[in-house]
Amino acid sequence: EVQLVESGGGLVQPGxxxxxxxxxxxxxxxxxxxxWVRQAPTKGLEWVxxxxxxxxxxxxxxxxxxxxxxxxxNAKSTLYLQMDSLRSEDTATxxxxxxxxxxxLLLRGQGVxxxxxx
Amino acid sequence: xxxxxxxxxxxxxxxxxxxxxxxxxSQSLLDSDGNTYLYWFLQRPGQSPQRLxxxxxxxxxxxxxxxxxxxxxxxxxLKISGVEAEDLGVYYCMQATHAPFTFGSGxxxxxx
Numbered sequence: 001e002v003q004l005v006e007s008g009g010g011l012v013q014p015g016x017x018x019x020x021x022x023x024x025x026x027x028x029x030x031x032x033x034x035x036w037v038r039q040a041p042t043k044g045l046e047w048v049x050x051x052x053x054x055x056x057x058x059x060x061x062x063x064x065x066x067x068x069x070x071x072x073x074n075a076k077s078t079l080y081l082q083m084d085s086l087r088s089e090d091t092a093t094x095x096x097x098x099x100x101x102x103x104x105l106l107l108r109g110q111g112v113x114x115x116x117x118x
Numbered sequence: 119x120x121x122x123x124x125x126x127x128x129x130x131x132x133x134x135x136x137x138x139x140x141x142x143x144s145q146s147l148l149d150s151d152g153n154t155y156l157y158w159f160l161q162r163p164g165q166s167p168q169r170l171x172x173x174x175x176x177x178x179x180x181x182x183x184x185x186x187x188x189x190x191x192x193x194x195x196l197k198i199s200g201v202e203a204e205d206l207g208v209y210y211c212m213q214a215t216h217a218p219f220t221f222g223s224g225x226x227x228x229x230x
Contacts, residue, residue, distance in 0.1 A: 035219075037167075045159075045167060045210055047219035061218050095166055102173055104157040104214055107166045 002026040002108050004096045009112035012086055020112055022079040022096030029077035030054075033099040036070060036081050037107065038092035046092075049081065050099055063089075086116045120145050122211050124222035131201045132230045139225045141194040141211035148191060148215070155214035158187055158196045161224075162207040170209075171196065203229055 008020040020036070036048040049070040050059045058070050069082040079096050093111040100106075121144040131137045147154045158171040169178045171187035174194060184199045198205055206229050211222040 044224050045161075045212070045221040047221070050219075059217065102153075103178075104155070104169060104172050104212065105219075106169060107159075109166060111166055 002098065002106060004098065004107070004109040006094060006096050006109045006112035009094065009114045011115045011117065013118050014087060014116055016086055017082070017084045018086060018114060020081040020083070020094055020096075020114070022081075022109065024077045024079065024096075024098070027098065029072075030074040034070075034072060034079045035097045035099045035105060036079075037095045037097055037105065038090075039095070039111070040089075040092040043092075048094070051079070083114070086114075088116050090114060091116045119218060120147075120213055120216045120220050122213060122220055122222035124209075124211060124225050126225060127223070128226045128228065130228045130230050131198075133201060133203060135201050136197065136199045137201060137227070138198075139196045139209050139211075141189075141196070141222050143192040143194070143213060145216060146191045147194075147213050153215075154190065156187075156189070156194050157212045157214070158185075159210045159212060159221075160205070160207050161210065162204075165207075167210060198227075201227070201229070205229075 003025045005023045012018050035050040051070045055072050067085045071080045095107045095111040097105040097107045123142045125140045154174050156174045159167040161167040170181050175187045186197045208224045208226050
């Protein structure tokens with residue numbers, strides 16, 4: 001069974017950094033592109049970033065470009081999201097997702113809450 | 119960015135009733151490879167979103183066959199044939215034809 005367990009969230013002041021992790025199991029992690037999706041409180045879903053199987057290609061939504069970095073460690077089956085220069089509008093629950101061309105995004109975790117506030 | 123407009127925003131149904139949710143795109147979602155990358159998700163209260171439908175009309179693994187998807191180009195529909203209590207939650211469409219991926223604003227299904 002596919003499992004994705006996010007961790008690393010918390011309360012952080014504007015301008016500070018936070019690093020999220022997503023431990024994957026139940027599938028061959030290195031065979032799949034991966035992504036982060038977020039959901040602000042009481043709001044809808046928003047794609048944040050994606051990374052290719054080997055990590056060589058990364059993609060970001062405009063509002064996080066230059067501030068967020070997606071990466072992966074295939075040996076550890078773990079996905080990361082380094083978030084720098086955090087803003088209040090980054091406050092959200094962050095979900096990690098397995099990404100595939102035909103099947104789209106598969107979200108299996110409970111997500112991790114990030115609150116940016118002074 | 120591609121805008122996905124979902125209607126209605128709130129849907130109230132009785133058990134056993136059939137309902138439909140519309141998702142309209144600001145651009146055609148037909149890709150140059152011939153595929154249409156349109157998906158449907160259900161987010162139950164307190165849970166993460168779960169994929170129901172992929173590529174417009176294909177049922178995800180373990181998804182009951184009372185769910186069906188249809189459409190093409192810019193107009194898509196999710197139908198539930200015989201709503202059950204476990205179907206309550208928020209439904210989202212998502213497109214992956216054009217970067218960046220975008221989601222609809224959601225349709226909340228309430229059970230009367």
